[in-house]
Amino acid sequence: MTRALTKQDFMGPKGIIIIALAVFTVLTWVFSDQIYGADAVFYQNNFGNSALNTAVSYIPAVIKTIVIMFCAWLINFVVQIVLEYFAKGSKEVITAMKLIKSLVKYLIFIVAILLCLSAWGVNTATLIASAGILSLIIGLGAQSLIADIIAGLFMVFENDFEVGDIVVIDGWRGTVTEIGMRTTKLVDYRGNIKIVNNSKISTVINQSKKTSVALCYIGVEYGDDLSRIELVIRDNIDRVKSHIPQIINGPFYKGVDSLGESSVNLLFMADCKEEDLFIVQRAMNREWKIVFDENHINIPFPQVTVSQYEAHQETMDRATVREARQFADTQSELSKGMEVDQE
Numbered sequence: 001m002t003r004a005l006t007k008q009d010f011m012g013p014k015g016i017i018i019i020a021l022a023v024f025t026v027l028t029w030v031f032s033d034q035i036y037g038a039d040a041v042f043y044q045n046n047f048g049n050s051a052l053n054t055a056v057s058y059i060p061a062v063i064k065t066i067v068i069m070f071c072a073w074l075i076n077f078v079v080q081i082v083l084e085y086f087a088k089g090s091k092e093v094i095t096a097m098k099l100i101k102s103l104v105k106y107l108i109f110i111v112a113i114l115l116c117l118s119a120w121g122v123n124t125a126t127l128i129a130s131a132g133i134l135s136l137i138i139g140l141g142a143q144s145l146i147a148d149i150i151a152g153l154f155m156v157f158e159n160d161f162e163v164g165d166i167v168v169i170d171g172w173r174g175t176v177t178e179i180g181m182r183t184t185k186l187v188d189y190r191g192n193i194k195i196v197n198n199s200k201i202s203t204v205i206n207q208s209k210k211t212s213v214a215l216c217y218i219g220v221e222y223g224d225d226l227s228r229i230e231l232v233i234r235d236n237i238d239r240v241k242s243h244i245p246q247i248i249n250g251p252f253y254k255g256v257d258s259l260g261e262s263s264v265n266l267l268f269m270a271d272c273k274e275e276d277l278f279i280v281q282r283a284m285n286r287e288w289k290i291v292f293d294e295n296h297i298n299i300p301f302p303q304v305t306v307s308q309y310e311a312h313q314e315t316m317d318r319a320t321v322r323e324a325r326q327f328a329d330t331q332s333e334l335s336k337g338m339e340v341d342q343e
Contacts, residue, residue, distance in 0.1 A: 022070075064119035072112035079104050098163055099156050102180040144199065148182040151198035155179060161206045166274045168205035169196055175275075211248055211271040216284035219263030221298045226256070226264065227324035232295045233266075234327040240287040246276035251284060252335035255328055263300040269335060 083101045154160075156179060161167050165176050167186070172194050174186030184201065186194045220229055233253050241247055250270030257267035268288065272280045292299060 022074075061120045065116045068112055068115045068119065072108050076105055076108045079108070098178050099152065099181065102182075106181055144197075145182065147199035148197050151201065152179060152181055152184070155184070155198065155201070160204055161208075165206055165208040167207060169194075169201055169203075173207075207274040212274040212277050214247075214270045214272050214277055214280035214284065216251070216268040216270075216281060216288060217257060217265055218268070218285070218288050218292070219260060219265045219300055220292070221300050222262075222264060224264075224297055227321045229266075229297055230324040230328055231320065232291065232297065234324075236291045240284065240291065241270075243287050244270075244280060244283040246272050246280050246283070248272055250335070253328065253331040254335060255332060 080101055083097050083104070086097060161176055163176050163179060166173070167176060169184075169186065172186065172188070174188040174192075174194060176184065177187050177193075178185040179198075183195050183197055186196070188194070220226075230253070237251060237253065240251055244251075248271045251268050252270065254267040254269055256264055258265045268284055270280055270284065289299070291297075
């Protein structure tokens with residue numbers, strides 16, 4: 001992102017250099033005839049030494065190079081600020097603007113290099129048209145560069161992912177911060193940055209295109225009555241949702257997910273945004289723990305049992321069992337299509 005120059009920048013060394021270059025550029029424009037003209041002192045050979053005369057004759061080219069590079073930097077700086085101003089609104093606009101910024105930067109750099117070569121007397125037209133030079137460039141790696149650029153354009157136009165999307169590339173999960181001409185940048189939840197060449201991106205899992213599914217597994221004791229537990233879930237499921245504003249749809253009670261060694265494992269699911277996935281999962285764990293504590297439903301933990309287990313529990317009447325079964329079936333129907341990958 002292009003940062004605007006502040007007052008502190010102009011008061012520091014960076015500002016002094018920028019101001020000096022600006023003044024230098026203006027002066028070279030004002031005195032262009034005296035510097036670059038045929039009668040300029042640099043071309044008079046008045047120093048009595050051929051080596052010194054040759055060195056002095058290069059001064060106009062050096063001046064031109066400095067001016068060209070400063071103007072290129074200034075143009076790029078202004079263009080980047082203008083594009084940054086318009087890079088607002090939808091993620092599509094932001095992504096396109098970031099790609100354009102990258103393209104403009106490379107174009108300005110290439111034009112500046114050609115102008116600098118021209119200032120030193122190089123015939124740039126011949127250089128560009130030279131098949132031998134082009135072959136040399138390709139041999140030095142332009143093929144990879146072109147492949148990266150083409151891949152970046154396809155990613156933007158096909159809308160595979162955008163700036164701000166959460167994606168998984170080569171097993172690395174992060175938020176897309178920039179799609180450039182050559183590379184794509186991701187930042188993970190720890191702040192680590194991964195830079196990937198566009199042509200190396202083969203498989204992408206975009207986790208932001210649709211809502212994600214937050215999972216919550218809670219184990220209950222084998223000795224607790226499952227029908228009573230399901231009625232407690234039914235009576236408190238709306239309360240849990242009201243306490244987790246990040247939930248878009250749900251939570252849903254999916255039923256008994258598995259029978260563990262010491263617990264009956266229940267599964268809950270809820271739709272949410274990918275960026276809220278872990279928040280929702282932790283919140284559901286907390287809310288259901290509170291609900292179960294309030295209703296004296298025990299969550300097993302590793303322990304050594306010394307006393308002999310007595311198989312005794314309060315039996316539920318048939319109406320209660322039927323009511324619990326109806327709730328479980330309703331939840332299953334409401335959350336149809338929302339399943340966990342069992343692999």
